[in-house]
Amino acid sequence: MQNPYLPYKATIKSVKQETPDVKTFQLEPCNFEYMPGQFLELSILGIGEAPISITSSATRKILEISVKLMGQVTGALHELEAGDSVWIRGAYGNGFPLERFEGKEIVFVGGGIGLAPLRSLINYLIDKKNFKKIYILYGARTPDDLVFKDEFDVWNKIKNVELHVTVDKGTDDWKGNVGVVGALLKKINIAPDAVSVVCGPPIMIHFVVKDLKSLNFSDDRIISTMERMMKCGIGKCGHCNIGEKYVCIDGPVFTLGDMKGNREFKI
Amino acid sequence: MQNKIIKKVIKKDKIKNWINELMKNYKVIAPVKEGDEDVFFRIIKSADDVCMDFQNTVLSPKEFFFPKSEKIFEFEGDEISDSGSKIGRKRILFGARPCDVHGLTILDNVYKGEFNDPYYLQRRENTTIISLACSEPDENCFCKSLGTGPVLCDADIIITDLGDRYFIEAKTDDVNLVNFDIIKEAAPGDVELKDIKQKESEDKITRAIELNKNLDDLHLEAESRKCLGCGCCTYICPTCTCFDVSDESMISKQKGKRFRCWDSCMFPSFALLAGGENTREEKSDRFKQRFYHKFKYYPEKYGKVMCVGCGRCTRKCPVNTDVVKIINYNKLDCNY
Ligand SMILES: Cc1cc2nc3c(=O)[nH]c(=O)nc-3n(C[C@H](O)[C@H](O)[C@H](O)COP(=O)(O)OP(=O)(O)OC[C@H]3O[C@@H](n4cnc5c(N)ncnc54)[C@H](O)[C@@H]3O)c2cc1C
């Protein structure tokens, strides 16, 4: 019988320091298939396992994760260098509903490390070229906390991709926007059938959803990823349970409509 | 070939001989008395250890399929070895009560699915179940209201106490397990007596849980106040499936293992995220989760509740939380 709990070895090909506490790791595994919005279980042997979103797009034949230093596993990962090995299993989760984006305007709203899963979808859609317009609204605490800064220019140069960045607190040399990410919605002119994809800390999601509602986004056009404690990633251990849903297999991607009426869902 | 039911009887004083026969080819797990009255399932070394006279075991036989703690793999340097899912000798679970057999079918739903849990499923496939019907159900039992009863269950073989002998019902697939000289064909009178005994036993079960009820959040909150959060109710439950996964390593970190162990949604750390956010912050959130999972979420997914009416949680809760009272609670009957 196949054992879904066994991870397999992947080699770290490169490490990039994105912010003081976020690093992006390119991994080289064998035959790892995934779709945007899915996650993997990352193991450091002897330390443990943690669910991490895949931030790259499979269209580019690479596998990348961006990880914020939070505790045991993420801490141990941050110590590793190119050439070291980690262990992974997956890809898990439902992923983004790709058919919902075809030919549409898509508004991405990301906060902090929350841009990581969005980036996978953004680059996937860019490569597939099957969208009308992509808006990327991104906010972080300070300019130092912005992830994927190198990619900003790349995105800005692509036709029909528009990026707006903001920080909660600027620095002397910061010339960009200051303020919450939701305020960036005022800078863009959104089509009535646009679809939004939101990811970030709970408090940010709370306010952005309010903003989107006031712009008449219906519940099924507000898509987000949920974060819950996870252990197995495959619907067995019970940790990621939110109401009747299991974030690991039913999610992590949900629409606001999916979650309305779920008694453990608070926003 | 159709799986017909074979009906046999065995004299009570020959039960040990039967178990001895079974032990020749199987690892036998059976009820064993420890101390004055507590009975537990153990892998037996001798048929003399088997206790046939008990209401129910303190713990269900769940731990022989989903152990309290088990290794997932070992690692050394940069290599891992799957040490957990090896298939051992064929096993017989002897003397499991019908509710606990029903409990296994509830676990099956969770551990099967899009992903299969090889540890659990291989043990399940490797084990034949001989259930011992109840003749003296406990005052807290309410299995009858949950689709089984003191006799009926999904076991391969069911044995029922007829006084000086046991009635044996076996599926033809398991005919070799009952093909011994000491086991005789049942007479029509035996079948009748068995039906009478079954009815008698069923009539002794007076408690019943009401199904398809809406849970009352305010009532659950009130009930949760006295809960100690000890998790006992979930640890002794034959249908609770949650587990934690941890790694353990030698100081050098070169060698170690990953294992899983039972966890409980009643513990504050169950939903505690790195960074400090707890998605079930309050004790009442956790208390509600247990009832909602068993009586709402699981039934929505699998069509039956995640409880078999064994009564263990009610019997053992230090502050007398009673699952039947909680589910059957009706606001209109109370005045607070
Ligand atoms: C679907 C999903 C995708 C995620 N994607 C990313 C990502 O792309 N980048 C990133 O930096 N972080 C991501 N996280 C959060 C990340 O999983 C946690 O920061 C990480 O588990 C912390 O582990 P630790 O061992 O360092 O912390 P510890 O505090 O030592 O945690 C111990 C264990 O608890 C569990 N745990 C703790 N916090 C969380 C949590 N927030 N979510 C789930 N399990 C948790 C894990 O099993 C973890 O190993 C994601 C979480 C989920 C659920």
Ligand code: SF4
């Ligand atoms: S056994 Fe009783 S006190 Fe302990 S967690 Fe369960 S309900 Fe609470």
Ligand code: SF4
């Ligand atoms: S909830 Fe209580 S009565 Fe129901 S199966 Fe679990 S321990 Fe038995």
Ligand code: FES
């Ligand atoms: S993480 Fe184990 S059930 Fe979802």
